Amino acid sequence: MRTRSQRSKWIIIGSVIGLLGIIAIGVGVGVGVSQNKSSSKTSSNTASANGATSNSSSNGDPVQTNPNDPSTFEKDPNLHQSFYALAYTPAGSQLPNCTNSLDDVIEDIQVMSQLTKTIRLYGADCNQSALVLEAIKQTKVDMQVYLANYPTPDDSTAYTRQRDEIKAAIETYGTDHIAGVTVGNEFMLNYLNANGATDPNSAVGNQGAAILIADINDTRSTLSEMSLSKTLPVGNSDAGSYFNTEVLEAVDYGMANVHPWFANVTVQTAAAWTAEFFEETNVQPAALLSNKPTMYIAETGWPSFSSDAGNANNGASDASEANLQIFLDTFVCQANQNGTGYFFFEFKDEPWKDAEFGGVEGWWGLFHSNRTLKRLQLPNCVLN
Template sequence: MKGAIVVAATAAMAGSANAVNHGHAHKLFAHKRNADLCSTWVTTIWEETVLTLTPTQAPEPSTTPAVASSNSPVTTSSAAPVAPTSTVKLPVPTPEPITYATPGTYTVPATTVTVSETTTVCGASSTHVVPGTHTVGGVTTVVETATTITCPVATATTNNGVVTSIITSTEYVCPSAGTYTVAPITTTVTKETDIHFPIPTSYAPGTYTIPQQVVTVTETDYVYYCPYTSSTGLPTSSVVPTVIPVTLSPTQPIEAPKPTTTAPASQSEAPKSEASKSSDSPKPTTSSTPSTSKPPSGGFNGSFGNKGNHYGITYTPYYGESGDCKDASQVKKDLQEIKNEGFNVIRVYGTDCNALETVGPACEELGIRIILGVFVKGASCSYESKEIKDQVDAIANWKYLGLVDLMVIGNEVLMQGLCQPTDLASLITTAKSKWSGYSGPFTIAETLNIWERSDVTSALCGVVDYTGANIHPYFNSQVTPATAGEFVSGQLDILDTVCSGKKAINLECGWPTEGSSNGAAVPGKVEQLTALKSIREACGDRTVFFSFENDMWKQPGSCGCEQSWGCKEFFKGLL
């Protein structure tokens, strides 16, 4: 295997090994296309190089104590904020978990790591699961023909309560074309808990840095992941076997869990993350109906910035824990944080929680543009519906319409069966007639499979300026965090062809930090870092990231993931 193969003791896994009652069934080869298993492997090459880990003494606490990375649990204390008691440094830029025992404000010092050769290590990953059997980890690859692959495999051994993760290089024979997962770990748990497991992670030669960061902690035993986000090398968050895989195509994914949460009383329902479904056909039929909409006049071209940027993020003025409405001062504080993280655009789903009154003035002061929506949750898309009429009329009289780059009418209303395509088109036409102060573009937010329906394209291509879609790679079981960007970019390419001459825009896209594994799509904090980095680099200029913070007031849903899409910590790490 090219490059170095490293073994690292993952101390963070030791605590979970004792806390969870489970058994590991290491399925060394799982074929995802059908029930057949690829059970023929040629040879296994065990390579171990021990990496010496030298703990260093943590600094004494101060008003903003400097904190180094810790992989060990920290005892909770009622004293002033204290830094972790030990530091374990790996000579590779793995996202570094830091455990803070007590609330307080901490400074994470700048760190630089130089990698001289391609290096594969055991990265530590985790995911929050509900009772049941879950498959995690492993390396997923796609092969076009019968072939032999050489693949690094992460395994774990326990000695005196210490879990050591080891990378081994193994050759496997794939008897036919298909999608394979090498060495996944199947775990059964009897209660809701966190599963920790090793994953192979490769880093190319280069210099990787973590800039100095200030972290405000409001809870005890809080774990913060510090990603290395800039480098002269090209890190990869998962290992690709030494065989050229088939490019991921948007084959039919699994149905996304349908959330059952309703929003807090007296508020419009907040948006839920749904599956980014795709069609079996890679080339959807383009509507023959000529476009009758005027060209966009708001100066918006479907892009939030140059390739790799992250200019859009969804924002709802709810407190994440309770779902209560935020006041103007808290909204301004949130938007200042969003601006500081490099965003120039926010997506607001509707007018509830006094969004127009609180978001408008703050965005004007901070120089943030807005994608504004009319949220439809009832059984009608008619303007005469009181809930819709109130929103449309309020927007018509809003003095901050000059801040709006794009109007989005509805959020997955066709997918939910709340109205028919012709009714939604009629609502868009009515909104245009009511909003004389706005001359910019319009769209809707649906999934790809909805856009591919002929009744949708015939009714809506003529009244929208962009094909707006919500694309969530987590809900496709073949997509790993590392290939999330490739998947989203492929979906956008298809959406670009749906309405002739009209460009697609990704209005909602993220990766959960908790929940059940969906095939190769594994939730987790490290996985979110990997997925968002992949999406940002592949198509960040056309993506609105979901979402600013976690929504703990929602129900977790059947996927166990609906509460945990908050991604502001990732973007803080880019500063």
């Protein structure tokens, strides 16, 4: 959900750390992310490398034995719940043109439920919280969702508008399938960029943090007033280098976007860089705080394409399906073994990002936008 300008400072910081990470890897300091050639993998639908058939239509929509009952969708034997979690935004969920639909979200949930039991949203506009919870209800899958509120520094109404959407969804569907509520996605990164600063713990950073913490506390109050039978954790998501300490002290969990692509590292070292960066920049500092927030990788992945030649290489490796495959091979099963909580970025390509930002922005999906799997072999490994 970031523009190129918003990522610029993150790229610079990531690049420096990435160089250090490469040096460390060269002397054997990788964190359990060596290639596991022996782990079995699988591919699905028309892009299957082994020719296996898929229980989906030609456009990637799952087949239902009863067309009127979404819970009767046929499982694809080539898909496995090997991912800790996935990042997800329903297509058509950006204001002012809300074009999302329940049917589309249902089909997404049918596929994603075969890959993971957990997904995260980024915001609540366009009724996406209710759509996802209704889709989970109709498909009867075992899935948890982190609902999200996407406040922005330049729109004072964004937070309250989405808060009310989330509240209405919870009142309708309860909390059985809600893992938490995330307030803010790269709010601090955007606030610092808008105010010409770089340090999230500077005076400027603390000014932005105060705005965000007020929203976090209001979310807690709203949930408390609802007398929920299940206490929902409240968290925050930001770029890995941009967490403000006061914000982390106000939440139950933090989600860090950790992208080796934007750190300009090679795809061969990307998984090790991701593990090392997350541990040193996010996990260890959070463990020193009195509330000890649980830390997750909110986004990590590798782009499979660029809309223009100028962004087709990060200075070290290409954006390609072959390199996405390498990152899958070296990150997913190893992260599972290490007990790392991560949200793979992302389920499927997002054409609106390509139209608005170009470059690699719209091409991070495991699946094409029509739910057909890319030329990939997906991991088949056990979650700890």
